[in-house]
Amino acid sequence: MKNLAFLGLFFLAILGISTLSYAQSPADSAKVVSVEKFQKLSSKKKNILIDVRTPEEMQEGHLEGALNINFLSDGFENEIKQLDKAKTYLLYCRTGKRTAKAGAAMKEAGFKKVIMLDGGITAWKEQGKPIEE
Numbered sequence: 001m002k003n004l005a006f007l008g009l010f011f012l013a014i015l016g017i018s019t020l021s022y023a024q025s026p027a028d029s030a031k032v033v034s035v036e037k038f039q040k041l042s043s044k045k046k047n048i049l050i051d052v053r054t055p056e057e058m059q060e061g062h063l064e065g066a067l068n069i070n071f072l073s074d075g076f077e078n079e080i081k082q083l084d085k086a087k088t089y090l091l092y093c094r095t096g097k098r099t100a101k102a103g104a105a106m107k108e109a110g111f112k113k114v115i116m117l118d119g120g121i122t123a124w125k126e127q128g129k130p131i132e133e
Contacts, residue, residue, distance in 0.1 A: 035118070036127075038117045042065070048089050053098065054073075055070060061121070061133045062121070071105075085110050090115050091103055091115070096117065100116065
């Protein structure tokens with residue numbers, strides 16, 4: 001009986017440890033917001049808008065005032081290291097896949113305020129929001 005109780009406690013301890021190691025707090029990941037919320041946030045001058053697509057994709061149309069930091073370039077990590085980690089960054093790409101990876105890289109690099117556009121510029125256009133060409 002003691003062995004069974006010990007075994008039960010052992011499994012509970014393992015379960016607790018594995019749950020803790022896989023749990024991710026909201027502070028560890030970039031926040032994903034709707035097109036409407038992203039538009040409101042991008043209108044604030046203090047927030048920095050970043051298009052993580054290639055320069056060629058950005059030339060096809062981008063959000064007004066966006067900087068281009070190409071996530072697919074070898075220099076992405078060096079470019080983000082030049083940014084002020086205390087500021088708020090709004091990221092977008094075409095559909096959101098690269099944005100998720102770029103946002104994770106920025107959070108890992110120590111950025112506290114990283115916000116991503118749900119659905120990328122594709123969702124932005126689908127809702128009739130303005131773009132610059």
